[in-house]
Amino acid sequence: MKRAWLLVLAGCVDASVPPWQLRHQRVIAVQTNPAGIAAGETATIDGLLAHEDGSITDEQPVAVVVEFPKELFTAVHYNVDHWQIDGIVDQPTTLGIEMRFASGEVATKEMTLGEHIENPPAPIAPAPALDVDLALPAGTWLTDCGEITGMTWRIDAPCDGTIVGVARGVFGVSWSVAPVRLP
Amino acid sequence: MRALEVFPGIELVPVAAVPNAIAIRDAAPDQNRMLFDGFEVPTLLAGGRGVFFRDQSQVWVEADGFGVENGRATGGLIDIFSRPSDRYAYGYELTPMDASVSANAHGASLAVRGSFFEPTGVPLKLDTGSHDFSAQGRVDYRLSRRWSLTLSELGASNSNILFLRPVVTVRYRNGAWRAVIAGSTMYAHVSTYDTRAELRRDLGHALGLHSLEVRIGEDSQYSETSASTESHANEAVWAATTAALTRDIVFIGGVRADAFDSYLTVQPRGMLAVNARGTIVRLAAGAYRRPTDNATPQRATQLALSTENHAGPVLIASTAYYVDRERLLVPINGTTVDGEPDRRATGVATNVGIEVRAVLASGPWRARLGASVSHATRADTPTAASHAADYDLPAHLDVMASRAIGAWQLGARVQLRAGLPYTPVTGSIYNVEADRFDPIDGKVMSARAPWRRELDLRVDRKLLPQLRAYLDVAIDGGVLGYTYNYDYSRRLDIHALPVLPWLGLVGTL
Numbered sequence: 001m002k003r004a005w006l007l008v009l010a011g012c013v014d015a016s017v018p019p020w021q022l023r024h025q026r027v028i029a030v031q032t033n034p035a036g037i038a039a040g041e042t043a044t045i046d047g048l049l050a051h052e053d054g055s056i057t058d059e060q061p062v063a064v065v066v067e068f069p070k071e072l073f074t075a076v077h078y079n080v081d082h083w084q085i086d087g088i089v090d091q092p093t094t095l096g097i098e099m100r101f102a103s104g105e106v107a108t109k110e111m112t113l114g115e116h117i118e119n120p121p122a123p124i125a126p127a128p129a130l131d132v133d134l135a136l137p138a139g140t141w142l143t144d145c146g147e148i149t150g151m152t153w154r155i156d157a158p159c160d161g162t163i164v165g166v167a168r169g170v171f172g173v174s175w176s177v178a179p180v181r182l183p
Numbered sequence: 184m185r186a187l188e189v190f191p192g193i194e195l196v197p198v199a200a201v202p203n204a205i206a207i208r209d210a211a212p213d214q215n216r217m218l219f220d221g222f223e224v225p226t227l228l229a230g231g232r233g234v235f236f237r238d239q240s241q242v243w244v245e246a247d248g249f250g251v252e253n254g255r256a257t258g259g260l261i262d263i264f265s266r267p268s269d270r271y272a273y274g275y276e277l278t279p280m281d282a283s284v285s286a287n288a289h290g291a292s293l294a295v296r297g298s299f300f301e302p303t304g305v306p307l308k309l310d311t312g313s314h315d316f317s318a319q320g321r322v323d324y325r326l327s328r329r330w331s332l333t334l335s336e337l338g339a340s341n342s343n344i345l346f347l348r349p350v351v352t353v354r355y356r357n358g359a360w361r362a363v364i365a366g367s368t369m370y371a372h373v374s375t376y377d378t379r380a381e382l383r384r385d386l387g388h389a390l391g392l393h394s395l396e397v398r399i400g401e402d403s404q405y406s407e408t409s410a411s412t413e414s415h416a417n418e419a420v421w422a423a424t425t426a427a428l429t430r431d432i433v434f435i436g437g438v439r440a441d442a443f444d445s446y447l448t449v450q451p452r453g454m455l456a457v458n459a460r461g462t463i464v465r466l467a468a469g470a471y472r473r474p475t476d477n478a479t480p481q482r483a484t485q486l487a488l489s490t491e492n493h494a495g496p497v498l499i500a501s502t503a504y505y506v507d508r509e510r511l512l513v514p515i516n517g518t519t520v521d522g523e524p525d526r527r528a529t530g531v532a533t534n535v536g537i538e539v540r541a542v543l544a545s546g547p548w549r550a551r552l553g554a555s556v557s558h559a560t561r562a563d564t565p566t567a568a569s570h571a572a573d574y575d576l577p578a579h580l581d582v583m584a585s586r587a588i589g590a591w592q593l594g595a596r597v598q599l600r601a602g603l604p605y606t607p608v609t610g611s612i613y614n615v616e617a618d619r620f621d622p623i624d625g626k627v628m629s630a631r632a633p634w635r636r637e638l639d640l641r642v643d644r645k646l647l648p649q650l651r652a653y654l655d656v657a658i659d660g661g662v663l664g665y666t667y668n669y670d671y672s673r674r675l676d677i678h679a680l681p682v683l684p685w686l687g688l689v690g691t692l
Contacts, residue, residue, distance in 0.1 A: 016668030016675060026670050027613040098612070106623075107613040140618065166618075173615060 022050045022144040022162060027105045028175070035172025036117030037087035043111065045083045047101055048164070048175055054144050056162055056177055061099035067108065068096040075113065089114045112171060120169030125178030128155055128163075139167040145180045155182055187261070191538040191555030191579050192246050196603070206574040207246050208506065209534040209559035210258025214473060214481070217261045218253070219337045220350045222367040222377050223404075224263075234317040234339035235263045236294040238274065238285060247487040247502055248469045251421040251439035251452050252381070252400060257471045257483035257508060265321040265335040268292040273692040278685060293320040301341055315341030329357050346371035359385040375406040393427040398437075417474060418442045431458035443474035462492040475512060478528040482509040496545035501538065508532040513563045532561035532572050547587040549594075555579045571604040571628040585641070592643035602632025605664070611671035620670040635661045637679075649692065655685040 017024040028048040037043045047059045064083050066073045075088050076097060085095070092114040100106050123139060126132045132153040134141045141148060143163040146155030153163075159182045166175045187193050192208040204212035217224050219235065235242075243262040253260055268287040275284045283296035301313040317339040324332045331354045338347035347370045355362040365379045381400035389395045399422045407414035423437025436453030452469030471483040489502040511530030536557025543550040559572035578601045585594030609625040638658040645651050659679040666675050 016673050019669045024670075025672070027615075030613075030615045104610075105613065106610070107615055109615040168616075168618065 020140070020142050020148040022056065022142045022164060023052060023054045024050055025052050025103060025105070026050050027101065027107045028142060028164060029166045029173050030099065030107050030109045031119060031173045031175070032085060032109065032111040033119065034117060035119045035169070036112030036115045037085065038116040039087045039090045039114060041087040041116060043085040045085065045099065047099070047107065049101060049103065049105065050142065054161060056164060059101055062102050064097055064099040066095065067098050069093070072113070085111065087113055117171045119172035119174040120167045122174040122176040123165030123167045125163050125165055125176050126153070128159075128180045128182045130155065138169065139165060141165050143180065145182065158183055187244065190244050190246065191540065191553040191581065192536070192557070193244065194574060194576055194600070194603075196574065205261065207259035208504070208536065208557065209532065209572040209574050211574055214256060214258035215260065216253070216256040217263065219263045219348055220265055220335050220352065221365055221379050222348060222350055222369070223375070224337060224348050224369070225344055225346055225371065235337055236283070236285065236296070236319045239266055239292050239294055239319055239321070240264060241266055247489055247504065248452065248454070248467045248471070248485040250435065251423050251437040251450065252402070254402060254419050254439055254441050254450065254471075255404070255417060255473050257473045257481050263337070265319065267321065267323050274690065276687060276689045278687040290323045291321065294318065313342045315339065330355055359387070373406050373408055375404055377404045393429050395427070396425045398423045415444055415474065432456070441472055443472070443480050446474070446480050448472040448480055462490055465489045475528065478512060478526070479510055481511060481528070483507065496543055498542040500540045503537050504535070506534040508561070511561065529564045530561060531565050532559065534559035534572065548584070550584040551582070553579070553581040571631070573604070573628070575604055577601045590645040594641040596639040598635065598637040600635040602634060602662075604628040604631045606630070608667055608671045608674070613670070622667070622671045632664055633662050635659070637661070650688065650690040653687050653689070655687070657683040657685070659683070
């Protein structure tokens with residue numbers, strides 16, 4: 001057994017919220033749907049945001065700009081009621097975009113133009129229990145019920161909240177949002 | 184090692200919240216050099232403590248510029264000289280953090296220290312699974328009436344640092360001639376092979392002077408990374424003279440030529456010292472260069488006017504200085520080389536300041552005072568707007584006093600320091616692919632950490648003729664610095680421990 005006790009000498013007074021905590025204003029993930037588009041196809045942009053009151057919203061960004069390559073700036077535009085990305089190249093090209101959401105959060109995202117790619121399948125939320133093993137090969141889980149330590153989700157008190165799983169593939173992102181009710 | 188901070192221009196700066204590196208005036212740790220018996224050792228320290236052994240070393244801080252004998256630094260030098268041993272003695276020291284033993288014989292000495300745990304990380308923690316070790320030794324052997332040999336060594340290891348610096352020094356003395364030849368290698372993440380040589384001739388009253396001495400020497404360093412992926416060769420030759428016009432007017436000056444890989448630099452330096460009725464006034468000026476990876480050497484011009492006066496039991500020293508730095512490395516926005524930001528050597532900096540030191544030794548009283556005010560700025564290019572330098576320390580006050588009362592010795596130390604500047608984070612951008620928040624920096628170095636206030640109280644008690652115990656209580660409620668949470672939405676204070684008691688036993692056999 002490794003004898004490595006950590007004695008906290010000087011507290012950095014870390015009252016900060018851990019990354020898995022949903023009750024915090026932040027961008028959880030951004031998805032282009034699909035993850036890559038061939039010439040002539042179009043994609044939409046969705047952001048999943050968490051808020052201080054525990055609510056989760058699926059939002060369109062209020063502004064999107066092309067970060068690179070700059071010459072493809074016409075690929076991203078607003079179309080009636082949503083942001084849209086047009087497949088305007090034939091060869092696989094990585095398009096970098098930066099977007100801002102209504103609450104002020106900023107995110108960057110990359111997608112592929114010139115090749116049709118689907119997002120990975122959405123993770124299946126586990127049923128809440130005392131100790132839950134969160135098996136997700138590439139991705140993260142967030143919740144406002146209990147605590148997540150490593151890949152273990154522990155709920156030791158009644159809770160009415162949400163668990164969010166974000167799966168990240170080689171290309172693309174997907175998510176699932178599930179309610180948690182533990183009487 | 185905190186004793187070094189009694190020099191007003193020295194600041195132990197945190198690396199991952201542990202005071203682990205030495206800044207001298209505005210010079211960043213990498214612009215300063217720490218030398219052991221003339222050869223460079225890492226300036227990173229073991230948890231804020233020196234890796235060398237105080238009882239077996241002499242330590243000199245050269246902040247007002249240094250002679251042409253040393254180079255490859257544009258800030259200051261910390262010279263550690265191992266001391267020859269001339270008596271049989273054994274010592275030990277035990278504290279809650281570490282234990283050390285030392286053994287001295289006629290012509291040989293060895294000291295070893297190991298820690299029970301190691302300070303790491305943010306917030307500051309003591310990791311009992313990690314330990315640091317250091318060892319220092321020296322052997323002197325007289326080869327003949329004119330030749331002598333010294334073998335010395337300093338080494339340390341912990342989770343961040345591992346080095347071993349053995350030094351072989353041969354000295355020759357014959358009348359007015361003296362010579363020193365030394366060689367060393369250092370095993371570390373960057374291995375170096377070094378030589379130094381010096382030949383000096385005392386010319387007595389030549390040229391009608393009170394005294395005249397001339398010296399020539401060389402200083403070389405070949406370094407390569409442990410994977411042999413990168414190597415550098417630095418060669419230097421120098422010539423210097425010490426000329427006393429009268430007994431009270433002395434000039435020391437010379438010129439040093441360094442070849443840093445393909446760059447050749449010439450650095451003249453000089454110092455004029457005048458003893459005017461017990462007050463020594465020194466005016467020093469010099470050019471300093473240090474090599475940088477794949478860029479032109481950094482430059483510094485240092486000018487210092489200092490005074491030193493002994494008035495009975497009181498020594499008062501003061502220095503007014505000006506430092507001009509050029510060709511500092513500046514990151515180029517948006518460009519990287521091997522994952523690191525690409526940099527160009529266009530930065531400039533200036534530092535102007537005044538320092539005062541006073542030392543009192545009278546009867547049972549000992550007292551030291553160090554104070555400084557300075558203003559250090561830097562800019563990315565000579566025409567760009569300037570901002571506070573990374574290690575700008577506008578004000579620093581350090582007062583120590585102790586009194587011996589029988590078997591007791593009582594001491595107190597007060598430190599007051601302006602906080603170091605930092606660049607505040609104004610927001611963050613979520614990088615979806617990396618699942619990481621990247622900070623959005625505000626105006627460069629536009630904010631400053633709060634003032635540091637520290638009080639140390641110390642009681643020493645002689646328990647037996649050869650055994651002493653001490654209790655040191657450090658009181659520090661200040662903020663060491665700041666860090667941020669994972670998405671940079673909250674700034675978090677890194678506090679020092681409000682009260683840190685320290686009990687130690689020191690003995691000799």
